[in-house]
Amino acid sequence: xxxxxxxxxxxxxxxxxxxxxxxxxxxxxxxxxxxxxxxxxxxxxxxxxxxxxxxxxxxxxxxxxxxxxxxxxxxxxxxxxxxxxxxxxxxxxxxxxxxxxxxxxxxxxxxxxxxxxxxxxxxxxxxxxxxxxxxxxxxxxxxxxxxxxxxxxxxxxxxxxxxxxxxxxxxxxxxxxxxxxxxxxxxxxxxxxxxxxxxxxxxxxxxxxxxxxxxxxxxxxxxxxxxxxxxxxxxxxxxxxxxxxxxxxxxxxxxxxxxxxxxxxxxxxxxxxxxxxxxxxx
Amino acid sequence: xxxxxxxxxxxxxxxxxxxxxxxxxxxxxxxxxxxxxxxxxxxxxxxxxxxxxxxxxxxxxxxxxxxxxxxxxxxxxxxxxxxxxxxxxxxxxxxxxxxxxxxxxxxxxxxxxxxxxxxxxxxxxxxxxxxxxxxxxxxxxxxxxxxxxxxxxxxxxxxxxxxxxxxxxxxxxxxxxxxxxxxxxxxxxxxxxxxxxxxxxxxxxxxxxxxxxxxxxxxxxxxxxxxxxxxxxxxxxxxxxxxxxxxxxxxxxxxxxxxxxxxxxxxxxxxxxxxxxxxxxxxxxxxxxxxxxxxxxxxxxxxxxxxxxxxxxxxxxxxxxxx
Numbered sequence: 001x002x003x004x005x006x007x008x009x010x011x012x013x014x015x016x017x018x019x020x021x022x023x024x025x026x027x028x029x030x031x032x033x034x035x036x037x038x039x040x041x042x043x044x045x046x047x048x049x050x051x052x053x054x055x056x057x058x059x060x061x062x063x064x065x066x067x068x069x070x071x072x073x074x075x076x077x078x079x080x081x082x083x084x085x086x087x088x089x090x091x092x093x094x095x096x097x098x099x100x101x102x103x104x105x106x107x108x109x110x111x112x113x114x115x116x117x118x119x120x121x122x123x124x125x126x127x128x129x130x131x132x133x134x135x136x137x138x139x140x141x142x143x144x145x146x147x148x149x150x151x152x153x154x155x156x157x158x159x160x161x162x163x164x165x166x167x168x169x170x171x172x173x174x175x176x177x178x179x180x181x182x183x184x185x186x187x188x189x190x191x192x193x194x195x196x197x198x199x200x201x202x203x204x205x206x207x208x209x210x211x212x213x214x215x216x217x218x219x220x221x222x223x224x225x226x227x228x229x230x231x232x233x234x235x236x237x238x239x240x241x242x243x244x245x246x247x248x249x250x251x252x253x254x255x256x257x258x259x260x261x262x263x264x265x266x267x268x269x270x271x272x273x274x275x276x277x278x279x280x281x282x
Numbered sequence: 283x284x285x286x287x288x289x290x291x292x293x294x295x296x297x298x299x300x301x302x303x304x305x306x307x308x309x310x311x312x313x314x315x316x317x318x319x320x321x322x323x324x325x326x327x328x329x330x331x332x333x334x335x336x337x338x339x340x341x342x343x344x345x346x347x348x349x350x351x352x353x354x355x356x357x358x359x360x361x362x363x364x365x366x367x368x369x370x371x372x373x374x375x376x377x378x379x380x381x382x383x384x385x386x387x388x389x390x391x392x393x394x395x396x397x398x399x400x401x402x403x404x405x406x407x408x409x410x411x412x413x414x415x416x417x418x419x420x421x422x423x424x425x426x427x428x429x430x431x432x433x434x435x436x437x438x439x440x441x442x443x444x445x446x447x448x449x450x451x452x453x454x455x456x457x458x459x460x461x462x463x464x465x466x467x468x469x470x471x472x473x474x475x476x477x478x479x480x481x482x483x484x485x486x487x488x489x490x491x492x493x494x495x496x497x498x499x500x501x502x503x504x505x506x507x508x509x510x511x512x513x514x515x516x517x518x519x520x521x522x523x524x525x526x527x528x529x530x531x532x533x534x535x536x537x538x539x540x541x542x543x544x545x546x547x548x549x550x551x552x553x554x555x556x557x558x559x560x561x562x563x564x565x566x567x568x569x570x571x572x573x574x575x576x577x578x579x580x581x582x583x584x585x586x587x588x589x590x591x592x593x594x595x596x597x598x599x600x601x602x603x604x605x
């Protein structure tokens with residue numbers, strides 16, 4: 001897959017996220033759009049996991065701690081062939097197995113998450129099992145910034161560092177907004193890098209909506225032998241739709257017909273822009 | 283008034299603490315299975331797991347004093363194929379880490395074996411922070427977890443072997459004082475209560491360390507009042523043995539439950555709810571720790587204070603029968 005094709009995937013994912021949130025009349029729009037690029041790179045460039053090897057204990061694991069951004073995960077898993085995308089039309093509907101938080105009822109989902117502050121300890125345990133069994137899989141977990149106020153994260157980080165889990169990759173989707181407002185006002189996380197460093201992690205800061213930068217850094221894992229890897233991914237909440245970007249309303253806002261039309265138009269324009277140079281090249 | 287045990291049922295052989303029976307069983311299991319992993323929260327000493335750690339250093343994971351982390355990490359280990367025993371005082375394991383038990387273990391179906399040590403009021407005068415009188419109630423309200431409270435060393439060994447082989451979450455809790463064997467029969471089966479003494483006038487459905495005082499009461503009532511009391515070790519609190527309860531309700535006009543748990547939400551209420559919904563209405567009493575600030579004292583003194591003793595149970599049965 002070329003760089004352009006990868007970028008197009010992010011845009012298609014964003015369109016689908018909005019489509020299914022609109023159909024469900026529910027969802028966490030802003031946070032799903034902020035982490036779309038991270039999931040895109042993980043599933044299309046980095047991780048060794050697919051529907052064929054999903055029962056194999058040596059597969060890479062992705063555990064989404066910020067479970068509310070489940071729409072991004074479902075859309076990417078459908079694209080990876082874990083289930084037919086049309087099933088997402090039932091998202092959050094009566095009797096659907098597509099719950100509004102990650103659930104193992106959906107093929108490809110590793111752990112049931114949704115209560116915040118759980119994914120990191122689950123990931124530590126899984127990464128520790130790999131070390132105990134001399135297996136070489138990696139465990140990737142996506143944390144939200146708001147959930148770092150949960151103390152369980154810091155318990156888990158102590159253990160990650162104590163057990164030298166350099167096969168663990170913690171990615172912080174740092175869009176800086178939570179349901180009540182900016183993290184800085186609700187519960188300040190800063191300075192966040194020294195916090196992770198002081199817990200014994202090897203930390204890198206990247207533009208979390210830059211596919212190439214994400215990929216290059218993820219390919220570098222382990223950053224340092226014997227240290228858990230932390231990627232502070234600077235992202236934009238609502239990324240890709242101008243009126244949603246950095247806007248609190250879109251934490252779990254559902255687009256109406258007009259909003260939706262505008263958003264799809266914007267994303268289609270971005271797709272056209274990307275496709276243009278390709279046509280020139282031919 | 284400090285009363286001694288009234289009658290020691292003479293046939294009962296003394297065992298070791300269930301805690302030690304657990305630790306011995308786990309060592310035996312680990313000998314032939316290196317997927318057995320013990321996870322502790324600075325609790326290997328209180329869990330009698332120091333010998334385990336020395337013998338199998340690769341199979342013990344320490345997380346420090348962090349019970350939420352204990353359960354979360356255990357769930358992660360179990361998801362990758364390990365047979366995990368998460369060992370911590372029952373009070374912290376089922377309260378501090380309740381959400382991890384509910385979500386990461388039970389809801390996610392990660393087959394962690396949660397071992398609640400020094401359960402109930404085993405910590406005695408250390409007080410309410412260290413008592414687990416809520417664990418049955420809390421975990422009964424969680425889907426997908428089996429709750430076992432063994433009475434003696436035999437039931438403990440069997441429960442641990444069952445847990446090691448199971449592919450679903452199990453919670454086992456026990457205390458730390460030496461326990462007599464409540465029966466010689468080898469008829470332990472998870473989900474099936476054991477009738478450890480037959481009777482006809484009343485039946486006591488007890489669990490864990492309260493089975494022995496129930497047997498004392500039965501012996502006392504037979505010797506002094508010519509009353510025949512059946513005693514059941516209802517080691518599995520969930521799923522409840524409804525079949526046995528129905529049989530008991532048909533045979534015994536008086537039923538009494540005893541547990542080392544608050545009277546709210548435990549074995550007694552589970553039995554009562556089952557029986558009344560099955561069309562039975564025996565004379566019925568739930569014995570346990572009442573809904574109040576628990577009295578200070580040793581486990582024995584707390585038991586005596588609240589009537590969880592041969593004398594106390596006898597008194598309740600005599601009152602129920604005379605109603």
